[in-house]
Amino acid sequence: MAAPGEAAIRVHGLSKSFGQVQAVRAIGFDVSQGEIFGLVGPDGAGKTTTMRMLAAVLQPDEGEIVIDGVDVAAEPELAKLHLSYMPQRFGLYEDLTVSENIFFYAELFGVSRSERMSRSERLLSAAGLLSFRRRLAGQLSGGMKQKLGLVCALIHTPKVLLLDEPTTGVDPVSRRDFWAILYDLRESGVTIVLSTAYMDEAERCSRLALLHGGAIRHCDTPSRLKESMPGALLAIPAADPRGMRDALVGKPGVLGVLLMGDRVHVRVDDAAKRIPELHALLEGHGFPGAVIEPTEPGIEDVFVALLGQGSAS
Amino acid sequence: MNLRRLLAMAFKETLQVWRDPRSLAVALLMPLMQMAILGYGVSLDIKHVPLCVYDQENSQASRAIVDRFVSSGWFSVGHVISRESGIRYAMDRGECIAAIVIPVNFSRTLAASGSAPVQAIFDATDVNTTNIALGYAQGVVAQANAAVAAQWNSAHAAQPSLVGQTEIEPSVWFNETLDSRYFIVPGVVAVILALVGAQLTSLTISREWERGTMEQLISTPITALEVMLGKLIPYFVIGMADATFCLAVAIFWFSVPFRGSVGTLFVTTALFNVVVLGIGYLISVRIRSQLGASQVALLVTMLPTTLLSGYTFPIDQMPAPIRALTFFVYPRYYVTILRAIFLKGSGLADLWAPLLGLSLYAAAIIWLAARAFRKRL
Incomplete structure (x- = not known):
């Protein structure tokens, strides 16, 4: 195991192409032991390809992955002993019961019977699945399936846990269970890499890599990413957010406009100077008396701002 | 492992x-x-090949031939007809795939010379079946020949040939009943x-x-x-x-x-x-x-x-x-x-x-x- 503070995962110059499409372009990052590292990006950004290469199920074209001191490309099978990987698509056997799936994965990793019993008891209860042991995995709900996937992935206490969009399609309660388990794992020193398209989930990570077009655009803690966001963020409540957005896009000093439910987030170069201008502008477009206030950026704002998209439509 | x-x-x-x-x-x-x-x-066995009989003579000898075909088990007589065109008709309708024609002077020729021709006609649209049926027919006729020859010999008190008759005696191994x-x-x-x-x-x-x-x-x-x-x-x-x-x-x-x-x-x-x-x-x-x-x-x-x-x-x-x-x-x-x-x-x-x-x-x-x-x- 890597010494405390030393990188549990080191990725350097990692690239992968499928035919003409360059899915991942020379990415590199380090993850320390006990970190929850998030890969964030839109669909097609290269998240899944990166996760598959980390899990040693996909051969990189170029670059190096070292997990817990093992060169993954050179010795994939050795690396797999201490890895756990949960693919984006449910990867367990739907025609096997919850217990049978756990048994199968425990045997593949050589977990002893007593260890399996105690660990599956603990994990199933944390996941709220204790009463579903005899149910076929195919008959579980989406959220329960993902939690079962996590249970199977954790039955052998891996040192590194790789989760590819683990909570996509999962209900809020199951998601809370899921994250509670992840926090416990971090306490016990497991290194976690997860990819997500959910911004609220990205905020829970200790560090984030913003992936776009196969490259890492920014990589830092969520709070520092927010600080690095250029300009200032203003929030404007609106009855017709779309109409307001259309009125604001492309106006002087407006760097970006983002719809946030019943509000519009406007990123401007200089808040003090632009707030009066925006008041006037909105009056002219039929939005009199708009309340314009500075606001703390969420990770979604940062993401959109840093990736240089004018507006998310 | x-x-x-x-x-x-x-x-x-x-x-x-x-x-x-x-x-x-x-x-x-x-x-x-x-x-x-x-x-x-x-x-690949064929049993009860439907047979059509045109017995022009209808004598004891001709009926004996027909009986040999039936008793062999390979053929069953479906039709006894009285006109030559009946053969074609029966074959066209698929009522028989083999026919035997026994000529009007069958028993007389047989008695006189010890051998008499019998015509066999086959519907060869299914070549495989026809080949097998033909083989069976030849077997039946061969048996009949042997019987007739034995009768004729004894009737004419002919001396057995000095060299003796060479006979092939088939001996089937392993699948005795073929x-x-x-x-x-x-x-x-x-x-x-x-x-x-x-x-x-x-x-x-x-x-x-x-x-x-x-x-x-x-x-x-x-x-x-x-x-x-x-x-x-x-x-x-x-x-x-x-x-x-x-x-x-x-x-x-x-x-x-x-x-x-x-x-x-x-x-x-x-x-x-x-x-x-x-x-x-x-x-x-x-x-x-x-x-x-x-x-x-x-x-x-x-x-x-x-x-x-x-x-x-x-x-x-x-x-x-x-x-x-x-x-x-x-x-x-x-x-x-x-x-x-x-x-x-x-x-x-x-x-x-x-x-x-x-x-x-x-x-x-x-x-x-x-x-x-x-x-x-």
Whole structure:
């Protein structure tokens, strides 16, 4: 195991192409032991390809992955002993019961019977699945399936846990269970890499890599990413957010406009100077008396701002 | 190789087959149905060929000839007609495929010279049946000739020739009653095992790809060899159970004489199963959809097995290039072996040639299969 503070995962110059499409372009990052590292990006950004290469199920074209001191490309099978990987698509056997799936994965990793019993008891209860042991995995709900996937992935206490969009399609309660388990794992020193398209989930990570077009655009803690966001963020409540957005896009000093439910987030170069201008502008477009206030950026704002998209439509 | 991982894989695969209605149907129902269809349906024997008789004389001698045809069991008289055009009419309507015409002066000619012609007419649209029926007809006539010659000789007090008459006395070994079912049923067993085994294993890897379980499986430390052996063990057990069932049906239901040893049967059947399962597995590794894999498995096994294994069409009578091709058709070895064990009681030593062929095949297939599966997306 890597010494405390030393990188549990080191990725350097990692690239992968499928035919003409360059899915991942020379990415590199380090993850320390006990970190929850998030890969964030839109669909097609290269998240899944990166996760598959980390899990040693996909051969990189170029670059190096070292997990817990093992060169993954050179010795994939050795690396797999201490890895756990949960693919984006449910990867367990739907025609096997919850217990049978756990048994199968425990045997593949050589977990002893007593260890399996105690660990599956603990994990199933944390996941709220204790009463579903005899149910076929195919008959579980989406959220329960993902939690079962996590249970199977954790039955052998891996040192590194790789989760590819683990909570996509999962209900809020199951998601809370899921994250509670992840926090416990971090306490016990497991290194976690997860990819997500959910911004609220990205905020829970200790560090984030913003992936776009196969490259890492920014990589830092969520709070520092927010600080690095250029300009200032203003929030404007609106009855017709779309109409307001259309009125604001492309106006002087407006760097970006983002719809946030019943509000519009406007990123401007200089808040003090632009707030009066925006008041006037909105009056002219039929939005009199708009309340314009500075606001703390969420990770979604940062993401959109840093990736240089004018507006998310 | 880790035995625990291998057994875990075997256990998981067994559960999946047990819970998959399609696999169960292939494993349990297909042998039963094919044994019934092929065992009963495919017969090279022809019994009760519908025969049309145009007896122009209707004498004691002519009726005796007709009786010989009927009592042989190969023919049954469907029609007795009184006009020559009636033959054509009956054949057109499919009421008979053979006709005999006995001329009006039959008994007189016979009495005078000791021989008289009888005309036999065949509907040769089905050449195979006609050939066999023709053979039977010649046999009946030969018997009649012998009887007539004996009568004539005694009536004319002729001296037996000094050199004596040379007679061919056929002596049939191993399948004494010349029942083609004894010849075909062991071949049917080989065909069924080849089809069922390849069908089952063709699904095993493609199922993992299709259902999305492969990605997680290959992220574990299980090795490719453990995957292969773990997956093949349950199918080997099923294959041997199917073989036991089919062979038992052959012996106890179709009453094919079994003269060999059960041990020889077991060893050769196990070897054959290894080849069959290996081929299905290879197909499964190559084709990532279950439907595609099972179609390819059907194509690859069905045609060569039914046409080129020698189970109905004798290999000796094939043109040389096709005959050379049959050496690559693995069921031919097992068909040969099964027939020899059943009808001749051959042991392993007698069967060295087909056993060698089958062993080389097994070695090549296992070698290829072990290398085919890569733990990569």
